[in-house]
Amino acid sequence: MSRQWVLGEFSSSEALVVALKDLRARGFEQLDAHTPFPVEETFEALGLKRSWLPLLTLGAGLGGAAFAYVTQWFTNAVDYPLNVGGRPLHSVPTNLPIAFELAVLSAALTVFGALMLLFGFPHVTHPVFDVESFRSASVDSFWASVAVDSEDAPKVEAALHELGARQVSVVAEGAR
Secondary structure (H helix, E strand, C coil): CCEEEEEEEECCHHHHHHHHHHHHHCCCCCEEEECCCCCCHHHHHHCCCCCCHHHHHHHHHHHHHHHHHHHHHHHHHHHCCCCCCCCCCCCHHHHHHHHHHHHHHHHHHHHHHHHHHHCCCCCCCCHHHHCHHHHHHHCCCEEEEEEEEHHHHHHHHHHHHHCCCCEEEEEECCCC
16 A cells, blocks of 8 residues: 555636645545645645644743753853952843844744754655646646545546546656
């Protein structure tokens, strides 16, 4: 049992959204949409949940800021107190720039690492890109893809033809 992707090309974004909703209603779950520009209705049609990435970014940023602030406080006021001209050993305004910088750096590196994991780095390509006509997805066509096991592919092909797909292609995993 190998994994396959069944691709269907549609002429408009409205037809794509209708097809995605119908495919979900038929029980197909691993759907994706490929469009030349963002189509907001596809998010609802695909049944996408809210991403956890913003919360992860916020947590990493706050963690980085807290780490930087505590490190500065510990080194300046506790570990190696240095009295310079009677100034206080701990001053909030002097610690904020480094805390801010480390918050931004932590958040950016966390997002970079999380996206690399989500995208499956270092695997930078996908088998659907081997379909020659799929290149129109970045120009003027709207594509729906369904990841299925090999025995379910004919059912998806039939469903895409019923929904008005201009063409239907099947791509097998590792077919290169």
